[in-house]
Amino acid sequence: MAELRLQSPLQYVKGVGPKKAEALGELGFNEVGDLLKYYPRHYLDRTNVVPIGRIQIDQEVTVVGEVKAHGTLYGGKGRRYEVILGDKTGNISLLWFAGVKYWERLFKKGQVFAATGRVNYFQGIQIVHPDLERLDDDSDQMVHAGRIIPVYPQTAQLNKAGLSSKSMRKVTSFICDNLVDTIPDHLPDSVRQQQQLMPLHEAVIKCHYPDDRRQIELCRRRLAFDELLELQYMVYRNKGRKIATIKKHRVEIPGERVFRFIDNLPFELTSEQQKVIKEITDDMQSEHPMSRLLHGDVGCGKTVVAVAAALHAAENGLQVAFMAPTEILAEQHVRSWQAALGKVGITADLLTASLTAKQKQTVAARCAAGEIDILFGTHALIYDYVTFDRLGFVIIDEQHRFGVEQRGKLYAKGEDPDLLVMTATPIPRTLALTLYGDLDISTIESLPPGRKPIRTVWRTDDVRGKVHEYVKDQIAKGGQAYIIYPLIEKSEQMELQNVEDAFKELSVGVFRNLKVEMVHGRIKSKQRDDILDKYRNGEVDVLLATTVIEVGIDNPNATALVIEHADRFGLAQLHQLRGRVGRGEKRATVVALANSRLSDIARQRMEYFVENSNGFDIAEADMELRGPGEIFGVKQSGLPELRAANLFRDRDLMESARLLLERLFDQTEELDRAHRNLYTYLQHGAGRRRMHLGGG
Ligand code: ADP
Numbered sequence: 017m018a019e020l021r022l023q024s025p026l027q028y029v030k031g032v033g034p035k036k037a038e039a040l041g042e043l044g045f046n047e048v049g050d051l052l053k054y055y056p057r058h059y060l061d062r063t064n065v066v067p068i069g070r071i072q073i074d075q076e077v078t079v080v081g082e083v084k085a086h087g088t089l090y091g092g093k094g095r096r097y098e099v100i101l102g103d104k105t106g107n108i109s110l111l112w113f114a115g116v117k118y119w120e121r122l123f124k125k126g127q128v129f130a131a132t133g134r135v136n137y138f139q140g141i142q143i144v145h146p147d148l149e150r151l152d153d154d155s156d157q158m159v160h161a162g163r164i165i166p167v168y169p170q171t172a173q174l175n176k177a178g179l180s181s182k183s184m185r186k187v188t189s190f191i192c193d194n195l196v197d198t199i200p201d202h203l204p205d206s207v208r209q210q211q212q213l214m215p216l217h218e219a220v221i222k223c224h225y226p227d228d229r230r231q232i233e234l235c236r237r238r239l240a241f242d243e244l245l246e247l248q249y250m251v252y253r254n255k256g257r258k259i260a261t262i263k264k265h266r267v268e269i270p271g272e273r274v275f276r277f278i279d280n281l282p283f284e285l286t287s288e289q290q291k292v293i294k295e296i297t298d299d300m301q302s303e304h305p306m307s308r309l310l311h312g313d314v315g316c317g318k319t320v321v322a323v324a325a326a327l328h329a330a331e332n333g334l335q336v337a338f339m340a341p342t343e344i345l346a347e348q349h350v351r352s353w354q355a356a357l358g359k360v361g362i363t364a365d366l367l368t369a370s371l372t373a374k375q376k377q378t379v380a381a382r383c384a385a386g387e388i389d390i391l392f393g394t395h396a397l398i399y400d401y402v403t404f405d406r407l408g409f410v411i412i413d414e415q416h417r418f419g420v421e422q423r424g425k426l427y428a429k430g431e432d433p434d435l436l437v438m439t440a441t442p443i444p445r446t447l448a449l450t451l452y453g454d455l456d457i458s459t460i461e462s463l464p465p466g467r468k469p470i471r472t473v474w475r476t477d478d479v480r481g482k483v484h485e486y487v488k489d490q491i492a493k494g495g496q497a498y499i500i501y502p503l504i505e506k507s508e509q510m511e512l513q514n515v516e517d518a519f520k521e522l523s524v525g526v527f528r529n530l531k532v533e534m535v536h537g538r539i540k541s542k543q544r545d546d547i548l549d550k551y552r553n554g555e556v557d558v559l560l561a562t563t564v565i566e567v568g569i570d571n572p573n574a575t576a577l578v579i580e581h582a583d584r585f586g587l588a589q590l591h592q593l594r595g596r597v598g599r600g601e602k603r604a605t606v607v608a609l610a611n612s613r614l615s616d617i618a619r620q621r622m623e624y625f626v627e628n629s630n631g632f633d634i635a636e637a638d639m640e641l642r643g644p645g646e647i648f649g650v651k652q653s654g655l656p657e658l659r660a661a662n663l664f665r666d667r668d669l670m671e672s673a674r675l676l677l678e679r680l681f682d683q684t685e686e687l688d689r690a691h692r693n694l695y696t697y698l699q700h701g702a703g704r705r706r707m708h709l710g711g712g
């Protein structure tokens with residue numbers, strides 16, 4: 017038999033054959049070298065198995081047990097497959113919602129499996145879509161012999177092709193035993209030594225078959241470093257491209273109308289707001305297109321800064337597109353600024369999906385003719401029928417809510433327009449440099465003066481009645497209130513409060529003498545606008561809402577915010593919701609209601625939320641709990657997906673990778689051979705997308 021090399025087609029690996037090779041090919045694994053990047057998701061050994069009777073909700077665990085029963089369930093949550101796995105201490109339910117047909121054939125009573133995943137509670141403890149390892153035969157022996165065995169991410173699709181975690185293990189162990197090449201290491205030895213990183217060859221093989229648990233982390237760090245290096249390479253490359261571009265439309269005059277607009281504001285801009293307006297407008301005068309991130313905590317007053325910059329562009333004869341993630345927010349922007357802009361001769365208008373066809377046509381025609389200076393809107397702005405005469409400035413509010421494609425489409429409607437993206441999620445510096453290294457950053461660090469700190473408490477939901485009395489009391493004192501619900505209507509799947517039932521109940525119950533309204537995603541936009549208008553004007557006392565009001569909504573007179581099932585929200589989202597109050601001079605209170613049967617993690621989160629009001633701290637804690645990917649939309653950023661690296665935990669590696677790249681880019685001429693090789697490797701590698709499995 018020919019020797020196994022990195023480039024050998026997978027078909028020649030023992031145990032693969034044409035059919036499995038095809039299934040793997042569909043997932044992007046064609047050569048032996050590709051498959052080595054199919055990293056295990058878990059490892060199994062005797063030390064990390066938890067007795068079923070002792071597991072806790074929200075924990076990630078491995079349990080080992082015997083199949084006690086299995087079968088398809090219908091109704092409620094829809095068709096699903098359930099396996100009851102039991103050991104001496106108790107039973108747990110394993111559930112699959114996809115690939116039911118496949119799982120039906122897999123299980124037999126009495127078989128022994130190890131199952132790994134996060135534990136939930138719904139009428140009993142359960143793991144949804146666990147990773148499985150059948151333990152009756154050889155793996156059992158391996159585990160008992162004290163080996164650490166890899167458990168691979170699984171999908172019904174892979175399983176159908178005969179690639180269970182166990183057969184995948186046969187494949188990888190064969191490759192690791194028979195590979196003759198050393199996997200070439202593009203990292204210079206000096207860098208490896210300085211960072212104390214393993215040789216690549218060792219890291220790749222030992223991450224599948226580690227000698228001990230400590231080695232797993234060492235392998236991961238090496239593989240993570242390579243990923244981060246590639247990620248940052250792409251950021252640097254983008255930056256280089258921008259510097260090479262010269263704008264067609266120029267912004268030259270610092271506008272007189274901007275000053276008039278600022279003079280007319282009902283408040284004084286803070287010195288920080290003035291500073292960032294200057295940063296932005298100065299940058300717009302450069303010959304290269306601006307790419308800038310404006311960030312600052314919820315309520316710090318980013319909108320007025322962006323509007324001033326937009327006005328500056330308009331005064332220079334350019335059109336501006338201002339995109340927000342929700343209709344409510346886009347409408348509010350127009351309502352807040354249209355008149356003030358009009359006073360200085362700037363025309364602003366609105367385009368969202370819920371205008372009538374005729375209205376859309378009119379707005380689009382006026383925009384194409386250049387009659388609208390600043391067009392506010394939602395993602396409706398990116399539709400093909402929307403064109404501009406001279407789009408020179410694109411503003412994206414709550415930018416992490418948009419995908420890279422959506423942002424790109426809007427951008428492409430102009431010729432190298434300036435770009436300002438905004439986010440309320442504060443970003444630690446190292447992360448900002450990594451993810452937005454190609455953007456310049458403006459930061460607003462503090463809130464406008466006169467804001468009273470928000471008082472936040474959390475309570476278990478059995479005191480809901482008292483909380484409602486408290487709300488009544490707040491309204492008697494001249495305030496207004498929000499109550500946030502996780503669902504619109506009753507759901508059979510989740511025993512959660514919903515806004516429709518709450519509305520029916522509360523408006524004739526405890527709040528019967530108050531004006532109560534509700535908003536959610538299914539209320540017609542006209543009606544929703546009326547309600548929000550009335551709420552802002554003080555004609556509505558209590559607004560029941562889903563998280564549609566999460567971003568942006570601004571009513572300075574709201575002094576109470578109640579969040580139902582607060583334990584179901586992430587910290588960053590809770591913080592964003594909290595930002596709906598405390599926007600005026602009155603002191604506001606937030607009450608987070610949580611289930612009385614809370615897991616330790618959820619309890620910690622509640623306590624953290626109550627005790628911390630600094631957005632930066634919240635963002636860091638949230639990253640630690642959830643990983644930064646979700647928070648900063650890395651998944652949507654168009655950058656390569658990270659499989660070994662964690663942007664939060666590996667901040668040290670990220671910083672080293674950044675410094676290394678800075679050297680490659682800035683001192684290209686003086687690089688030694690090893691560094692030059694690395695540079696070339698990155699240049700070639702960046703075009704080739706890393707393959708990965710979605711979902712797992
Ligand atoms: P965010 O940064 O979260 O987008 P907004 O732009 O919505 O915050 O501003 C929050 C509130 O603060 C708005 O009501 C806005 O009018 C007000 N505001 C902004 N700047 C100031 C200021 N300098 N003084 C007082 N109020 C301000």
Ligand code: MG
Nearest residue numbers: 318319413568
């Ligand atoms: Mg905002």
